[in-house]
Amino acid sequence: MEYRKLGRTGLSVSAIGLGCEGFIGLSEEDTCRQMDFAIAQGINFMDMYSSNPGLRTNIGKALVGYRPQFVIQGHLCATWENGQYLRTRDVDKTLAAFEEQLRLLRTDYLDIGMIHYVDDEKDFRCVFEGPIIQLALRLKQEGRIRHIGMSSHNPRVAIKAVESGLVDVLMFSINPCYDLQPASEEVEDLWKDENYERELHNIDPERELLYELCEQKGVGIDVMKVYGGGDLLSEANSPFGKAFTPVQCLEYALTRPGVASVMVGCRNCEEVQRAVDWCSATKEEKDYTSVMQGMDRFSWKGHCMYCGHCAPCVVGIDVASVNKYYNLTVAEGFVPETVREHYKALSHHASECIRCGSCEKNCPFGVDIRGHMQRATERFGY
Known part of the structure; x- marks a missing residue:
């Protein structure tokens, strides 16, 4: 396993992390089996966005004995009401859900307290000019969260968070498909078929700026939706008309500036293994450019993708x-x-x-x- 520093947090996290959605609906026994397998592969990082109490209970049990070596990214503003997940900006509900999260996970702190799902600018102002950010800062001062993060799909909003200086970690959706799309306050725009019917050329400038700002300012990025909900792994569903492998998707995300880890939503040990295969994959197996070349409507011409094909330089320049x-x-x-x-x-x-x-x-x-x-x-x- 490769480990990377998560920005300025100082935390050393596995390049392959776990998204929690793959564990939803699993029994306690299956949850423990999958967590044991993942940890045996060197994974030490997990995102817990879901407020499902059954999931949190099972993960808490699975992490017994592992907690000191494991980095947990838990979400603020995600609650469980009437048997379902709900995003909230109510500070009392947020605090109650946070306390419940700690109890079910059998821990007294979160390594990262991730402010959940901020995609529009009005919501950003509500969070960062109101009681939610004050609660996050208080919990950090108390040591019950060690670092503050924010999750988003909108580069314009994410840039505001990075420039605020209050956020140490950003959870952001990154893959070759989404990187072509301009900023939007509607997350559904990222996967609407009609948005890929027109010609698209090069990475959206705001997305590229976001990654570069994170790298420069020490804000660690962990990636969600690296497979585009599975669409990029399917020739029929991929907007490019070509299928990526899991390793190629992971390599693309992990070569963006600022990226430390990718949260992969694995439903079983086989899917964990397919993600971990990135660690031992050859240069040829990691090469995502073969999928991205030769398309009429999608082009990255003239744009450095940090893919490394330029090597070897005759004088040794990286x-x-x-x-x-x-x-x-x-x-x-x-x-x-x-x-x-x-x-x-x-x-x-x-x-x-x-x-x-x-x-x-x-x-x-x-x-x-x-x-x-x-x-x-x-x-x-x-």
Whole structure:
């Protein structure tokens, strides 16, 4: 298993995490069996968005003996009323649901208290200018949550959360399909068929800015909906008309700036294994570009996807990393010290480019790599 730092939290989390939806409806015995299997594979991170008391009870039992080594991301503002899940902004209901969550999970704290599902700007103001954020800050001060997070599907709202400085972790939906779509306050827009009938080119600029801001500001991203609800794994259902493998979907998400982990909704041990296979997959098995090439309506031409096809550079430059650090400076409008230090630590720098063009012959997206190296040299000075 690969472990990554979750932004500025300092938490070390498995690159493959667990979404809780795969556990809904399982018996206590099956829940414990699946959790034991996942932990044996090195998974130490789980998102608990569901307020289902049966699910929380089973997960609490499954984590007996594992809690100190396990990172739990639990959600604030998710309650259980009249036998069903409900999102709320009522502070009293939120606190009561939080207390119940701790009790059922058999813990006295959450590693991450995730403010649940903020997709529109009016709701963002309600949360971040009202009692919900104050409750989250109080729970953090008391040590009952260690870090504050927010989940969202809207890059415009997510950027506001990152820029507030109050959020340490962002849970966000990332896959090659959603990345093409502009910001929307309606989450259903991400999977409406009609939104993929028109030509779409390159990652939405606000989404790209979001990932870069998270990387620069130390806000860790954990990913939801990496398979697009399963659509991307099906040739018939994928908007691209081609099926990705689980490993390809995971590789795409895990190569975005700021991303530490992907929460995969696994319904059984076999699906856990298919996700964990990313850890041992070959470069060829991880290569998602084969699915994304040669389409008329969808194009990433001229856009660095950090896929690594440009390698090997004849002088040893890590082109993808140089491009990523340069893009971070573009997002900020200057060279932040942390980015400068990351760039400095590279074994070879953009100024060493001999402009041979071998990288551009390898690039599946027609990126002007030599031009990027020149711009990076001018930005960093070497």
